[in-house]
Amino acid sequence: MRTHRCTAPSTRVSHQGGDLVDPGPAVRSIAQLVFTAQYTPRRINKIPPRLQPAAGKCLNQGNPRIFHDFTKVTTGISADFRYPHILKQQSRKIQIQCTDGTISHARHVGQGKSLEDSSTATVIVGGGLAGLACAAALAERNQPVTLLESRPRLGGRASSFEDQQSQSLIDNCQHVSMGCCHEFNRFCETVGIADSFERAEQLYFIGPHQSGPVNADTRFQVNRFASSPALPTPLHLFPAFARLSYLNFREKRELAQGLKQLARTRVNLQDEPTMADWLQAHGQSQTVIDRFWNVVLVSALSESLERISLSHARKVFVDGFLRARDSWQVLIPTTPLEQLYGTTISDWLTTRGTEIRLKTGVKQIHITDGKVTGVELRDGTHIDADRVVLAVPHQRVLDLLPAEFPGRTELSRIAELEAAPITSVHLWFDREITPLPHAVFVDCLSQWMFNRTQLMQQEHDGRWYYQIVISASHQLTAAGRQGRSQEEIIQEVIAELTRIWPVTGEAQLLHSRMLTEHHAVFSVQPGVEQLRPAQRTQVAGLYLAGDWTSTGWPATMEGAVRSGLLAAEELLHDLGKPDSLLLPPENTAFLSKMLFRL
Numbered sequence: 331m332r333t334h335r336c337t338a339p340s341t342r343v344s345h346q347g348g349d350l351v352d353p354g355p356a357v358r359s360i361a362q363l364v365f366t367a368q369y370t371p372r373r374i375n376k377i378p379p380r381l382q383p384a385a386g387k388c389l390n391q392g393n394p395r396i397f398h399d400f401t402k403v404t405t406g407i408s409a410d411f412r413y414p415h416i417l418k419q420q421s422r423k424i425q426i427q428c429t430d431g432t433i434s435h436a437r438h439v440g441q442g443k444s445l446e447d448s449s450t451a452t453v454i455v456g457g458g459l460a461g462l463a464c465a466a467a468l469a470e471r472n473q474p475v476t477l478l479e480s481r482p483r484l485g486g487r488a489s490s491f492e493d494q495q496s497q498s499l500i501d502n503c504q505h506v507s508m509g510c511c512h513e514f515n516r517f518c519e520t521v522g523i524a525d526s527f528e529r530a531e532q533l534y535f536i537g538p539h540q541s542g543p544v545n546a547d548t549r550f551q552v553n554r555f556a557s558s559p560a561l562p563t564p565l566h567l568f569p570a571f572a573r574l575s576y577l578n579f580r581e582k583r584e585l586a587q588g589l590k591q592l593a594r595t596r597v598n599l600q601d602e603p604t605m606a607d608w609l610q611a612h613g614q615s616q617t618v619i620d621r622f623w624n625v626v627l628v629s630a631l632s633e634s635l636e637r638i639s640l641s642h643a644r645k646v647f648v649d650g651f652l653r654a655r656d657s658w659q660v661l662i663p664t665t666p667l668e669q670l671y672g673t674t675i676s677d678w679l680t681t682r683g684t685e686i687r688l689k690t691g692v693k694q695i696h697i698t699d700g701k702v703t704g705v706e707l708r709d710g711t712h713i714d715a716d717r718v719v720l721a722v723p724h725q726r727v728l729d730l731l732p733a734e735f736p737g738r739t740e741l742s743r744i745a746e747l748e749a750a751p752i753t754s755v756h757l758w759f760d761r762e763i764t765p766l767p768h769a770v771f772v773d774c775l776s777q778w779m780f781n782r783t784q785l786m787q788q789e790h791d792g793r794w795y796y797q798i799v800i801s802a803s804h805q806l807t808a809a810g811r812q813g814r815s816q817e818e819i820i821q822e823v824i825a826e827l828t829r830i831w832p833v834t835g836e837a838q839l840l841h842s843r844m845l846t847e848h849h850a851v852f853s854v855q856p857g858v859e860q861l862r863p864a865q866r867t868q869v870a871g872l873y874l875a876g877d878w879t880s881t882g883w884p885a886t887m888e889g890a891v892r893s894g895l896l897a898a899e900e901l902l903h904d905l906g907k908p909d910s911l912l913l914p915p916e917n918t919a920f921l922s923k924m925l926f927r928l
């Protein structure tokens with residue numbers, strides 16, 4: 331078994347584009363290597379003459395991919411770059427090939443700033459948003475970590491892949507945030523990706539032009555949904571609801587009563603109904619259920635009303651519509667997820683001392699006498715660690731832990747968490763079918779449309795790319811399709827688009843792809859909160875993170891980020907450096923307090 335001790339950078343090397351503080355003969359060559367990495371080829375002439383030959387050699391011999399990265403990153407050095415030069419690493423001594431070709435022994439070095447020396451190591455397993463948020467919070471507090479991710483990229487479920495036929499990077503599925511996702515939005519600001527989201531201050535609900543049943547002659551109409559600046563929260567959305575074409579006056583009054591009752595309901599988590607049962611018990615008609623409750627809740631919680639718990643449904647309306655003014659607004663990425671969570675965050679973390687190791691799957695967490703001692707990788711390598719944050723999907727957790735450990739019985743309940751699927755249909759047409767950037771569909775199989783060509787502010791290159799999202803797509807999984815092929819479902823989606831935008835029928839479909847993520851989210855059924863564990867475990871040094879842990883949020887990017895912050899809080903507490911990482915709860919608008927007793 332190979333052994334790799336995960337050490338914290340410990341030698342101060344200060345060289346932010348300026349003078350190199352000579353760290354002494356033992357590490358001088360490493361310092362040159364690190365120093366070199368801080369310069370792009372264009373800036374090479376800024377490297378002090380004393381170091382230029384070595385620097386030039388290093389840049390010329392560098393791995394081309396990493397070398398390419400350095401043309402964008404002008405500070406810092408990535409672990410990927412360092413490791414090819416490290417020939418052997420034992421305990422905290424490392425042996426590296428220096429830029430002048432000699433072999434040198436030294437201790438691990440920092441990258442332009444002094445990181446706190448830590449005699450023990452922290453490992454995060456899983457590079458989804460939970461693991462990334464945890465790593466970022468620790469990096470901000472000078473706690474270096476090693477992040478291990480089994481896949482070749484970061485981002486987990488919120489990532490992209492290369493579509494061979496369209497030769498483009500497409501997202502696993504469109505991911506959107508909302509104004510009420512405070513921790514996620516702050517995380518984006520911290521790591522410098524907030525500018526890559528567009529805030530939609532107007533939504534477009536597309537439904538029948540009037541109340542009543544839909545038939546072949548039904549016309550569809552775009553309903554613009556925006557807040558009224560003159561009205562206080564929560565009345566600011568009242569005119570938008572009042573304008574919806576597909577509900578009549580009686581249905582709107584019924585809806586208003588339902589919303590008020592829901593907001594005022596106090597839910598008993600031990601014994602709560604499904605939302606479908608609650609709606610029926612509170613006099614909501616099938617039309618209002620289909621055209622309002624279903625539309626909002628299924629896309630927000632990725633589950634059907636028959637399976638959604640009352641508490642989660644209430645949270646969507648209270649946090650998303652009633653508590654604060656802009657909380658309902660949707661934030662949509664304008665670049666592929668790969669760039670957001672892959673490249674940008676990776677660079678941010680590595681320049682702050684986080685070591686990121688991709689394609690590094692963990693096989694087992696080692697626990698001795700109720701305490702974490704390290705992790706074993708799939709290739710047999712052992713990494714010593716005194717603290718491990720397990721940030722993998724809940725289906726993987728129990729397999730990575732030993733058969734026996736304190737608290738296993740309680741944790742085993744996560745096996746009862748059920749999954750809900752999300753389907754995305756990707757369509758490339760030879761022309762624009764709508765200039766709308768996004769839309770929500772009512773009374774359709776399709777639920778959301780995202781105009782990716784427009785959102786990404788791309789030139790269309792003769793192809794217009796639209797993505798259709800269908801949440802809680804139980805009926806579209808192989809078992810639920812009842813013999814229908816993917817092609818037939820894609821045609822059904824196109825037929826719907828044609829009914830709404832007739833130009834679709836004349837457009838040529840250049841390429842299409844349908845993807846169903848079977849374990850997209852955990853199902854927010856009644857009783858689910860009792861199955862979600864806290865971030866602290868009964869094993870010393872073992873913490874849990876992931877959207878499935880207890881955060882009070884459904885499976886969302888916000889939930890994942892919160893879980894990572896909560897795990898980091900517990901870890902810092904155990905290190906004797908307690909810190910409060912979550913933002914204080916948002917103030918509830920005065921009128922909402924009065925009207926709904928929030």
Ligand SMILES: Cc1cc2nc3c(=O)[nH]c(=O)nc-3n(C[C@H](O)[C@H](O)[C@H](O)COP(=O)(O)OP(=O)(O)OC[C@H]3O[C@@H](n4cnc5c(N)ncnc54)[C@H](O)[C@@H]3O)c2cc1C
Binds near residue numbers: 505890
């Ligand atoms: C199709 C789809 C659409 C969605 N849409 C939205 C949306 O619009 N808005 C929203 O807020 N949320 C959305 N979500 C939910 C959101 O993606 C998740 O809640 C969030 O990304 C979960 O992050 P996580 O870090 O908890 O888990 P994950 O993203 O699953 O990350 C876990 C990581 O652990 C890694 N891993 C697993 N096993 C190992 C191992 N043995 N060793 C090392 N690494 C390992 C995995 O490769 C993965 O990278 C959507 C999800 C899906 C699937």
